[in-house]
Amino acid sequence: MCGIIGLTCIPGSTPDRPSLMVYRGLLRLEYRGYDSAGVASIPTGSSKVVVLKGKGKIIELEKKYGFSKVDGCTIVAHTRWATHGAPTDINAHPHTDCSTTMAIVHNGIIQNYRELRKELVDKGHVFVSETDTEVVPHFIEELYYKYKDIYSAFKKTVEVLEGSYAIALISVVEPDKIFFARKDSPLVLGLGNGFNFVASDIPAFLEYSRKVIVLRDYEVGYITPINVFIEDLRKNRSVGYTHRVRFIEWSIEDASKGGYAHFMIKEIFEQPRALKNTLQGIEGDNSFQKAVEILLDADRIYVTAAGTSYHAGFYYSLLMQELAGTPVVPFIASEHYVYERAASEGDVLIVVSQSGETIDSLMALRAFKERGARVIALSNVIDSAIPRESHLALYTRAGPEIGVAATKTFITQALALAWLAVSYALASGGLSSSEAEGIRGELRDSPRILSELISLVEEKAKMLSEWMSRKSSVYYLSRGIGLPVAMEGALKLKEIAYIHAEAYPAGESKHGPIALVSEGFPVIFVVPTDNYLEKLLLGNVQEMKARGAVAIGVASLKTSLGDQLDYVLPVPRTHWVLTPLTHTLPLQLIAYYTAVARGLDPDKPRNLAKTVTVE
Numbered sequence: 001m002c003g004i005i006g007l008t009c010i011p012g013s014t015p016d017r018p019s020l021m022v023y024r025g026l027l028r029l030e031y032r033g034y035d036s037a038g039v040a041s042i043p044t045g046s047s048k049v050v051v052l053k054g055k056g057k058i059i060e061l062e063k064k065y066g067f068s069k070v071d072g073c074t075i076v077a078h079t080r081w082a083t084h085g086a087p088t089d090i091n092a093h094p095h096t097d098c099s100t101t102m103a104i105v106h107n108g109i110i111q112n113y114r115e116l117r118k119e120l121v122d123k124g125h126v127f128v129s130e131t132d133t134e135v136v137p138h139f140i141e142e143l144y145y146k147y148k149d150i151y152s153a154f155k156k157t158v159e160v161l162e163g164s165y166a167i168a169l170i171s172v173v174e175p176d177k178i179f180f181a182r183k184d185s186p187l188v189l190g191l192g193n194g195f196n197f198v199a200s201d202i203p204a205f206l207e208y209s210r211k212v213i214v215l216r217d218y219e220v221g222y223i224t225p226i227n228v229f230i231e232d233l234r235k236n237r238s239v240g241y242t243h244r245v246r247f248i249e250w251s252i253e254d255a256s257k258g259g260y261a262h263f264m265i266k267e268i269f270e271q272p273r274a275l276k277n278t279l280q281g282i283e284g285d286n287s288f289q290k291a292v293e294i295l296l297d298a299d300r301i302y303v304t305a306a307g308t309s310y311h312a313g314f315y316y317s318l319l320m321q322e323l324a325g326t327p328v329v330p331f332i333a334s335e336h337y338v339y340e341r342a343a344s345e346g347d348v349l350i351v352v353s354q355s356g357e358t359i360d361s362l363m364a365l366r367a368f369k370e371r372g373a374r375v376i377a378l379s380n381v382i383d384s385a386i387p388r389e390s391h392l393a394l395y396t397r398a399g400p401e402i403g404v405a406a407t408k409t410f411i412t413q414a415l416a417l418a419w420l421a422v423s424y425a426l427a428s429g430g431l432s433s434s435e436a437e438g439i440r441g442e443l444r445d446s447p448r449i450l451s452e453l454i455s456l457v458e459e460k461a462k463m464l465s466e467w468m469s470r471k472s473s474v475y476y477l478s479r480g481i482g483l484p485v486a487m488e489g490a491l492k493l494k495e496i497a498y499i500h501a502e503a504y505p506a507g508e509s510k511h512g513p514i515a516l517v518s519e520g521f522p523v524i525f526v527v528p529t530d531n532y533l534e535k536l537l538l539g540n541v542q543e544m545k546a547r548g549a550v551a552i553g554v555a556s557l558k559t560s561l562g563d564q565l566d567y568v569l570p571v572p573r574t575h576w577v578l579t580p581l582t583h584t585l586p587l588q589l590i591a592y593y594t595a596v597a598r599g600l601d602p603d604k605p606r607n608l609a610k611t612v613t614v615e
């Protein structure tokens with residue numbers, strides 16, 4: 001995925017220099033990709049677009065090119081996560097037509113670019129990059145000869161594109177407009193006074209605009225400094241949008257580091273507040289109750305997601321099994337084609353996605369819907385594609401998460417899914433009302449539990465991370481409800497600290513993985529307060545220690561067998577259902593401080609992007 005931003009304004013109407021506003025927005029989009037970046041603008045009276053771009057981080061490119069100082073009131077910019085074409089100066093966006101009269105920025109993949117490129121080369125167009133994107137300005141240029149109208153040429157071009165796209169285009173022909181189109185890649189408009197934005201995500205312009213329109217698939221149109229025009233490409237008619245303008249309540253601090261060294265640590269510390277918001281959302285409307293009704297009516301229940309969200313979904317499937325005796329099939333979203341064959345009317349699919357835009361999860365959703373299944377989404381981003389295309393949308397309300405590693409969004413997903421499973425178990429007879437109320441009481445108390453946990457465990461996690469940072473491989477083991485947490489801990493460590501980390505059920509050790517264990521090998525045990533405690537601490541910990549492993553446990557201080565462990569990251573004792581809420585935070589801290597100790601930037605792990613919008 002990539003980040004795009006565009007601003008068009010009446011000269012003198014903006015609170016800051018337009019190029020500075022765009023530059024700041026670009027920095028806020030850097031979590032979406034950071035291998036190269038660029039800016040294009042139309043200086044007043046110019047017959048050419050001016051493009052500055054190159055390989056590297058935005059801050060370095062700013063020093064080299066001065067992105068924040070370009071002239072003009074119509075500007076688009078891009079930060080890239082390479083798909084087609086290596087991260088090079090030439091492949092960086094924006095891309096232009098042959099005559100440099102227009103520039104475009106794009107997020108997504110144009111699948112039919114090879115055919116289009118050949119057709120255009122045959123007509124004499126000269127390509128300079130290896131990207132799929134470059135076909136777009138050339139195609140528009142070609143059609144402009146025919147239509148003599150830039151918007152018609154743009155629309156006709158979008159119609160021939162196959163794949164996914166969020167596009168912003170500027171042209172010297174109509175220099176105060178930014179043309180846009182979206183399909184399967186996010187795009188939002190931000191409305192100001194005498195200026196308007198288009199961007200991949202709201203934080204890009206939140207400093208300057210809180211009035212937002214979330215664009216939908218197949219919408220095309222343009223913004224001027226004072227107008228918005230949106231059309232539905234499939235219906236070929238304009239779309240009313242005034243009822244879709246939303247006021248964003250987040251403060252700019254929510255999308256800023258606010259004095260912390262990194263977004264990731266800020267977001268770890270924000271977890272108690274995020275949980276409070278999730279609880280308010282759950283108890284503030286009846287959508288969770290509606291979800292329970294849909295689930296009670298289901299023949300089969302599936303849950304799907306990617307990465308961290310999958311761990312939350314997997315946790316939900318275990319809870320449903322344990323609390324209600326109801327089997328739920330968890331599957332990784334990119335494997336949907338294996339599972340969709342069995343799906344039919346009467347089935348329910350739960351799709352978990354913080355961004356609501358992950359393409360694998362969206363494809364799973366569409367495949368199940370096509371077969372008649374009902375879909376419930378759990379997302380953090382209101383109006384994003386996955387909740388919008390689902391029959392029912394539930395929200396975590398964790399606030400914007402900028403760090404590439406998911407932290408507060410996992411904890412809030414776990415809370416929401418625990419609530420859903422407990423409510424289902426109560427309604428289906430798996431739990432008595434006093435049992436359900438007991439667990440709900442602890443879930444309601446989770447913001448306080450997490451606040452106390454941070455001070456209890458932070459120093460210990462930091463100390464351990466110094467040692468961990470010199471290791472090259474780590475196991476994360478658990479049983480039952482602790483397993484998704486172990487998986488989440490391992491994912492965090494590998495994605496930001498670049499240390500090989502593997503999670504698996506502790507009982508599997510003897511079936512192969514233990515062969516890797518030698519003197520000093522770190523094994524982190526996630527120790528829930530459930531019936532498997534003894535098996536884990538007396539069995540699996542011992543067999544690892546006997547081979548020289550250092551046994552680290554995330555365990556309740558009151559766990560009687562805690563002295564079996566070499567090092568304990570203490571967590572409060574709660575009902576076992578709350579395991580992800582209590583046991584994940586120490587693992588997030590270990591990953592964070594280990595990455596920092598290795599001199600890495602946890603907010604921008606190599607090769608990754610916050611939302612994966614390519615299959």
Ligand code: M6R
Nearest residue numbers: 307308309353354355358405406
């Ligand atoms: O936005 P989503 O929840 O759908 O994203 C799913 C994964 O891409 C995401 O959780 C990813 O694994 C994170 N980098 C994990 O920290």
